[in-house]
Amino acid sequence: MLDALASAPAFNFDQLLYVAQQTRLATATEMNLDLIAEDFFGVGMFRRRKGEGDASYRLRIAKERLRPRATRQAMIDMITDLTGVAPEIFEPGNISDTGSYGFDMAYGQDGAYGSLNQPYEFFMSVTRPQGQGIPVVAAYGSNDGAYGSGNIEYASLDSIEGEVTDTEIYQSIARTVPAGVTAWTEIKSGT
Incomplete structure (x- = not known):
């Protein structure tokens, strides 16, 4: 019975600690770090790289924020x-x-x-x-492919790989x- 009474305040305290941690650049994690970047630079202006971890993204944010x-x-x-x-x-x-x-x-x-x-x-x-573009697909005007064969395709901007x-x-x-x-x-x- 006492455990049930204590669990709600303990949960609330844990949530409070988590929220306090997410309000600072030095301690924010995951999507909250993305929100901090959007707050500093604007929506979509300083995005996280594909596969980039919190520590390296945090360093990039700090450097960009104070960049001359x-x-x-x-x-x-x-x-x-x-x-x-x-x-x-x-x-x-x-x-x-x-x-x-x-x-x-x-x-x-x-x-x-x-x-x-x-x-x-x-x-x-x-x-x-280096490493930009659509891999293993021939460029427009090249003779590496033909309809039904070769390495050509209709592509969209979403197909482009690169950071x-x-x-x-x-x-x-x-x-x-x-x-x-x-x-x-x-x-x-x-x-």
């Missing part, structure tokens, strides 16, 4: 963390990117044509991580680029 923004180095660090490959960035108004006469960089050397007519703009080439989508790359750039700056972005597949 609005600088060239912040952009390089963010893309490198996301894809594993540093992006190529070209700012038309930056002499370090364009070169000049009378210095180590000039025509026919490192650099490219610069222009001050494109203020607050830069060009970035991002390489997708980082192009949408996620664009969203991360939008979160990192300074306000009023245009980031012309090319996303290419790794070699």
